[in-house]
Amino acid sequence: RRLASTDRRHLRANPVVRAGRRLRAGGARALAAVAAWPHVVEVAAGMHRSSVPATPSSVVWRSGAAVLRHYAGERAGSGPPVLVVHSLVTRSWVLDLAPGRSLIAALLEAGHDVYLLDWGTPGPGDAGRGFDDYVGTLMLAEQAVRERSGHADLHVVGYCLGGTLALTAHAALGDGGLASLTAIAPSIDTAVDGRLDGILRSLRLPPVLALDGHGLVPAALIRESFHWLRPVALKTARQTWRRRRNPTWRAVAGPVSRWVWEQTPLPGALLFDLVDYARGNTLAAGTWHVHGRPARLEHLQVPVMVAVAAADHIVPPPASLALTGLLSRPPRVVTCPGGHVAMLTGLARRSILCRELLDFLAAARDQRTR
Template sequence: MLQRETAACDARRRAALAGLAAYQAAPRVARAPAGREIARCGRVSVRDHGGAAASGRPVLLVPSLINAPFILDLSPGRSLVAWLAARGLRAMLVDWGTPDPAERDEDISAHVADRLVPLIDAVTQDAGAEPLLVGYCLGGTMAIAAAALRPVAALALIAAPWHYSGFGEPARAQIGRLWAQTQPVCDALGLVPMEVLQACFWQLDPARTIAKYERFATLDPDDAAAHDFVVLEDWANGGAPLTYGAGAQMFEQFFAADTPGRGAWQVAGTPVDPHAIDIPTIEFVARNDRIVPAASALGRGEVRPLDAGHVGMVVGQRARDQLWAPLADWLSGIALAR
């Protein structure tokens, strides 16, 4: 990919490689889990970030299965979950944990029925009230399915794909080719390594992938911008693998067949029909999203388009004004009304 994108300019190739080397050599600070664990279902847990200062209905944030959950708790000043907690909301974050090859057959549907739903039950019992679900990326898709299986107070979606045909035929075909190449190895492992998923994301916007390392090569490693880049890239390049079943369902049923968008997805025998879920719903859609195109959004309830990208809408410089504050206001209004 690097060779293809910089074929006309050796200087760009050298700059991108220098940026990559600088990123690899950058110092890191070990992360410690924040919040208090209040529920667990096998490897999957929920941590309460609101603590004693929060009251009222719990707000359960559901991150994507892909990448680590700490994109919603990235760093001081760039943490959606911490900011919601500071606003007095009892914010909780799901951590999907690290799967074992023995769990190879646990697909996305099973993650919803056998992991997320029991955690919703536990949170409901602990708080004495049904939670408000906030789902990001694939976590939003899964939150929709969970809301079809269990009563929840409200549903907020952030860059959540539903109509996978909205990714466009060229992107879907490219993703399909990548899966065809890697499926035998993933099948043998019982897992879909993060490297496979990250390669898929790179192919969605290869020019941007190269350009960001070119830019990083020009930064002073002691600057805040360089530190922020490293933290964000570590999130993007890290994370636990998917179970083989989750990867196969995502690539074969979601991307290739658009099972959710066609109304053909069932979880634990229950059809997942978002339009039959009669609860307050809001959807934040990023117009400049190259990972989850705006055209793939559900398009139900109150839809708020943002001039942002897939990650920038959550942790970018304008995230607080564009997403955090409107989301907190909406959640607070629902929590007080119900």
């Protein structure tokens, strides 16, 4: 009997099949580069070599490729710590991009004890890691934060698929030990016409064709996919070339370009799970399961905030705002100007996201002390 296109048994391959996948992955990378030719302009302008300042941190826990970073702020108060959960793809330092443009730094300056779950770079042994495995790592990381901080509760802030992961995990496994949950641009309703979910939902070719010889989606393929998703690639390429010598512009655009350039591979099992998630619209339909338990969003009882970007072409606002109709308690809803990345990388002192998030965390803290 023919296997379903997302059956995990596709990940088991003999040497001949793996060799074929390596050849296919090389061809896919070449085609992706041709299709996303505007990225050549950024490379020619040296944007991918731009330095990226980072807030000092230390690794306090690790599990496989994932690491838990702790940011030691001088103004850390006595409230519950904040665990920031990055997306399941891309590098986490977009959350700490540059001075004045850092979500991490904004939380520190407000007096929060901040941790970041960085998923790291999957290797050949990670091809079989699926959504449930990432949930398991999140649960372990949360417990590590509780033990290190001495607090029984923590605030969780998830970005993109990190927000989706946190919501589904706690909807299925319970929200005990949470002080609040914030989801920034989460993918909830995949029936909405969004580019990311749309690609996963309407994928005609078997997802296994995207895998390399190790069972991973190559980083280069993910990198160039960002250009397929960007509707103004030509305009952006022209702007990049015209402004390449402008130091003020490069200080902002350079780190973003480098972030897009430095992608990480994606485990094949996780790709299969995300395709099933998008095709079935399973979270919105109430049929998604985590560790064998149904992920029912109405079970969440902690304060929830959902933030969207008005011009997000990757996860359009309606795809995230569907959350409001699935919770038993109304969440705080925040709409930010800009797109999927710009909502994070705008000047923190003027950032609607930072201001609203800090206010939400303060309100959640006050609610706990009543």
